[in-house]
Amino acid sequence: MEKEELKNKIFEYMQKYKGKKKLKEKDVWKGVGEETGVPGDEVKKALREMIDVGKLMYSYGGGASSVEIPSEEYLKEKGLL
Amino acid sequence: MSKKKHETPMLDELKKGPWPSFVKEIEKAAVKSETANDTLGQVEKSYRTRRGYWKHGGIVGVLGYGGGVIGRYTSLPEEFPGVKFFHTVRINQPSGWFYTSKALREICDIWDKYGSGLTNIHGSTGDLVLLGTNTESLEAIFAEYSSRGWDLGGSGSAMRTPSCCLGPARCEWSNINTLEINYQLTQEFQDELHRPAFPYKFKIKTSGCAVDCVASIARADLSIIGTWRGKIQIDQSEVQNYAKKGMNINAEIVNMCPTQCITYDGKEMKIDDAECSRCMHCIAKMTKALRPSGERGATLLMGSKAPIVVGSLLSWVIVPFIKLEPPYKELKELIRKMIEWWDENSKPRERIGEVIEIKGMRSFLEYIGVPPSPAQVKWPRKDPFIFFKDEDFEKVFKKGKY
Amino acid sequence: MSTCAAQSTNKVRLAVACCVNMCGAVHCSDIALVALHTKVPPIDHERVGKICEIPTVISSCPTRAISPDPAKKSVKINEEKCMYCGNCFTVCPAIDIHNPESDGVAIVVGGKIGSLRSAPKFSKLAIPFFYNEPPRWPKIIAAVKNILEVYAKNARKHERVGEWIDRIGWEKFFKLTGIEFTFQHIDDFTFMRETMRTTPAFKW
Numbered sequence: 001m002e003k004e005e006l007k008n009k010i011f012e013y014m015q016k017y018k019g020k021k022k023l024k025e026k027d028v029w030k031g032v033g034e035e036t037g038v039p040g041d042e043v044k045k046a047l048r049e050m051i052d053v054g055k056l057m058y059s060y061g062g063g064a065s066s067v068e069i070p071s072e073e074y075l076k077e078k079g080l081l
Numbered sequence: 082m083s084k085k086k087h088e089t090p091m092l093d094e095l096k097k098g099p100w101p102s103f104v105k106e107i108e109k110a111a112v113k114s115e116t117a118n119d120t121l122g123q124v125e126k127s128y129r130t131r132r133g134y135w136k137h138g139g140i141v142g143v144l145g146y147g148g149g150v151i152g153r154y155t156s157l158p159e160e161f162p163g164v165k166f167f168h169t170v171r172i173n174q175p176s177g178w179f180y181t182s183k184a185l186r187e188i189c190d191i192w193d194k195y196g197s198g199l200t201n202i203h204g205s206t207g208d209l210v211l212l213g214t215n216t217e218s219l220e221a222i223f224a225e226y227s228s229r230g231w232d233l234g235g236s237g238s239a240m241r242t243p244s245c246c247l248g249p250a251r252c253e254w255s256n257i258n259t260l261e262i263n264y265q266l267t268q269e270f271q272d273e274l275h276r277p278a279f280p281y282k283f284k285i286k287t288s289g290c291a292v293d294c295v296a297s298i299a300r301a302d303l304s305i306i307g308t309w310r311g312k313i314q315i316d317q318s319e320v321q322n323y324a325k326k327g328m329n330i331n332a333e334i335v336n337m338c339p340t341q342c343i344t345y346d347g348k349e350m351k352i353d354d355a356e357c358s359r360c361m362h363c364i365a366k367m368t369k370a371l372r373p374s375g376e377r378g379a380t381l382l383m384g385s386k387a388p389i390v391v392g393s394l395l396s397w398v399i400v401p402f403i404k405l406e407p408p409y410k411e412l413k414e415l416i417r418k419m420i421e422w423w424d425e426n427s428k429p430r431e432r433i434g435e436v437i438e439i440k441g442m443r444s445f446l447e448y449i450g451v452p453p454s455p456a457q458v459k460w461p462r463k464d465p466f467i468f469f470k471d472e473d474f475e476k477v478f479k480k481g482k483y
Numbered sequence: 484m485s486t487c488a489a490q491s492t493n494k495v496r497l498a499v500a501c502c503v504n505m506c507g508a509v510h511c512s513d514i515a516l517v518a519l520h521t522k523v524p525p526i527d528h529e530r531v532g533k534i535c536e537i538p539t540v541i542s543s544c545p546t547r548a549i550s551p552d553p554a555k556k557s558v559k560i561n562e563e564k565c566m567y568c569g570n571c572f573t574v575c576p577a578i579d580i581h582n583p584e585s586d587g588v589a590i591v592v593g594g595k596i597g598s599l600r601s602a603p604k605f606s607k608l609a610i611p612f613f614y615n616e617p618p619r620w621p622k623i624i625a626a627v628k629n630i631l632e633v634y635a636k637n638a639r640k641h642e643r644v645g646e647w648i649d650r651i652g653w654e655k656f657f658k659l660t661g662i663e664f665t666f667q668h669i670d671d672f673t674f675m676r677e678t679m680r681t682t683p684a685f686k687w
Contacts, residue, residue, distance in 0.1 A: 022536065024238070025278040026424070048276065051145060058147030058237075058277060061138040062539060062574035064430055065147055065237035065277035068140070077216060078144055091618040128617040131583035133501075136576070205507035291598035296508035298603050299596050333640055339600055362599040366641065387505045390570050391545045392673055395511070395603055428542070 001038055006046045007055070009036055014056060014069050022059075022066040054080045085111060087122030091129060107199065116197035116213045119163030123155055134161075141168050141216055143223040147277040149233025150219055166215035170196070170222060171208035171234035173267065173274075176260035177247035178203060187229060195222045207244030207286070207295070208234035238430075239277035240270045245287035246294040248307075254364065255289025256307030256377045257405050262412070263287050269413050273420075280427035283420065287379075291361045297385075297396070302433045303416065304382040304396040305405075311375015312354045313363070319370035320350045334363050378404045383419070384434025394434045399446070401456040415449060422448040443468070492638045492647075495631060496595075503568055511594035513644040514627055515606050518615075520567035522585045528557040530577035543574045546672075566672065588613045588623055592630060593645030604645045607653075609660075611667035626662075633660050652686050 001009075013032050017023055023031075028047055029040040036043075047067070050056045057070045075081035085108070092104045107124075110117035123134055134156045141152035151169040158165040172188070180188075188209065192198060197213030204210035214222065223233065234242035243266045246252070248259030266285055273279070286297030287305040297304035324330055330350070335343045342356035343363060350370070352363075364371045381403060382396035405412060423433040426440050437445045446453060455461075498512035502519075509515045531540070532555075540558050541549045548564035549571060558578075560571075569580040590613075594606030609630065613623050630644075637659060638647035648656045657664050670678045 022539075024280075024429070025276070051147075051276075054144055057140065058142060059140045060147075060152070060237045060277075062536075062543075064281065065239065071140070074140055078220065094618040131586065131615045131617065132581045293596050293598065293603075296511065296596045298598075299508040299511040337600055337641055360598050360600060362641070365599060387510055389504050389568065389573075390543070393505070393510045393605060395605070429539075430543075 010047055025067055054078050086118050089121055089125040092125050110198040114197045115163040119161040123161045143219055146275045148236035148239050151236055167213045170211040173232045173234040173242050174209045176245055176263040191225045208242050235274045237277040238279045238281050240273035241282055241284045243267050243285045244295055246289050248289040256309050257379050259287045259289045265409050281430045281432055299385050305379050307379050308359050309373040309375055309377050313352050313371050314374045315350055316370050323367050378402050386432050398457045400451055401454055418449040492640045493643050511596050512606055515591050516588050518588050520580050520586050522582050523560055523562045523565045524578045524580035527577040528555045531557040535575035535577055540571055540575045543570045587615055593648045595643045595645050601646055608668050630660055654686050
């Protein structure tokens with residue numbers, strides 16, 4: 001699978017759980033890996049590239065870290081919107 | 082210059098006496114910083130009402146990193162606008178906390194520019210901790226510190242900033258190069274440190290000897306404690322010097338030895354090294370007379386944590402002895418295996434020690450490839466409820482290895 | 484307290500924790516103060532539904548005191564099981580455990596970190612509760628001073644607080660310090676078995 005397509009899949013996956021379940025990085029490697037058949041390591045790489053440019057972001061709450069789709073506020077603050 | 086905004090009669094009480102006062106320090110910072118000024122106001126209110134008003138968590142950080150900044154906010158932003166944001170920044174400290182005064186000045190100058198000017202060098206985690214800034218300043222803060230060679234520390238469900246005692250740089254008791262080990266582990270686990278992907282936090286702390294000055298045995302998922310396999314060398318003339326200076330060697334050393342492996346007849350001290358458990362009491366009290374010799378390495382213990390959630394744990398022995406020499410390949414590989422096993426078997430927010438307790442030592446030890454050893458337990462199982470696997474009969478019991 | 488420390492027979496690590504997370508190694512200190520809650524927290528049911536993940540809240544409870552409350556789309560707390568640790572508050576701010584009237588401070592003693600002479604030890608409960616008395620907490624200060632002075636007077640050279648207590652026995656510790664022994668001192672969390680006295684040999 002092309003990397004851009006994979007990134008779209010990851011984003012769709014994140015949208016599906018938005019507001020429903022806090023996802024850890026590993027949930028995304030596993031979940032998207034199962035849906036697409038792409039090895040977890042490749043999903044991990046693509047996911048992290050998305051995080052590096054602010055397409056996704058790390059969050060923290062209730063004592064644990066998770067991955068989320070950034071809010072507009074966050075993107076503005078980082079000069080990405 | 083900002084004037085003191087809040088009356089603080091209760092905090093003023095804490096400026097009395099000969100001791101350093103956190104109130105005085107926050108007041109000094111408040112001259113320049115609205116944030117510090119409102120911190121005083123909020124703390125005074127807490128003293129008055131007997132409850133806290135801080136909240137933490139949320140979405141703060143620098144692009145690409147999932148840790149290093151802990152979002153902190155007041156729950157009373159209208160009353161104390163200066164602490165609407167009061168984020169904590171963790172800077173990865175150098176091994177053993179060695180700085181030049183120039184480096185500290187540089188760190189503080191940057192902090193005066195963007196933050197409250199308050200720090201509590203160092204935090205309980207070991208990081209250099211900068212207290213109180215807002216969300217907008219974070220990228221600029223990170224850019225300035227990283228351009229001078231500093232990096233953020235760990236937070237959240239990640240490898241936390243490894244921490245070590247000052248080791249051979251300042252202490253004759255150190256059996257291992259704690260500083261180098263700590264530096265190498267910090268480099269090795271950069272990804273795990275900045276990108277939280279673990280079930281919960283994972284802390285590594287390294288002490289050069291069983292005195293354990295970084296309290297690794299009480300608060301690190303992996304406690305690396307330096308030790309030796311060899312004799313304690315005795316300088317008899319120094320023993321005599323201790324006696325001459327008034328040390329009651331029989332009462333203070335011989336009788337306090339937990340394994341009773343020392344004798345002293347007023348002239349000569351003898352140690353039955355085979356019985357010594359290397360607790361460090363005699364060496365710490367008679368440093369000039371006694372010193373370890375022979376092979377050096379470390380005991381790896383795991384699992385310690387503070388009370389939340391199901392009670393505190395002290396680390397227990399996993400690897401009785403490991404040689405630790407550059408490039409520390411065996412140690413790094415072992416840590417990766419430990420984390421893999423934890424990741425496979427853990428629910429969210431379970432520390433590795435708790436997971437070992439739930440899944441059992443066998444599962445963990447087999448995965449990381451470490452054999453069972455009496456050094457790992459205080460005593461063996463007491464009840465005859467025992468797991469057996471078919472392979473155990475082939476490998477052990479049919480051979481009658483007992 | 485500097486005069487007492489100068490007289491003590493070994494170092495005394497005095498630590499203070501503002502909550503039961505006990506940051507640092509407060510839980511292994513010679514004398515430590517820990518702030519704690521003493522009442523079951525109230526639940527803001529409307530907010531729980533809005534801001535908290537209910538399964539996370541339920542699994543956060545170490546004593547399994549929290550269960551779902553489907554009618555309210557929230558959770559309920561079994562008051563007999565709750566030990567007020569506040570872990571539910573950590574994952575769900577709508578269960579606000581703060582209570583200025585009933586929050587207070589406990590004193591724990593006898594912890595150590597180093598392996599010198601004896602294995603590292605946890606600090607154990609000496610005094611279960613003091614009311615919060617800012618800004619100077621005079622009753623707590625007096626209690627710490629008392630423990631420190633009794634230790635300094637009775638311990639042998641090089642004995643840490645915990646080693647001294649292990650040698651003389653906890654019954655003697657309570658006698659010498661005059662601290663009252665209460666139901667709170669007996670562990671009824673998860674570690675009762677290992678704390679019970681299984682011999683009739685103890686001191687009067």
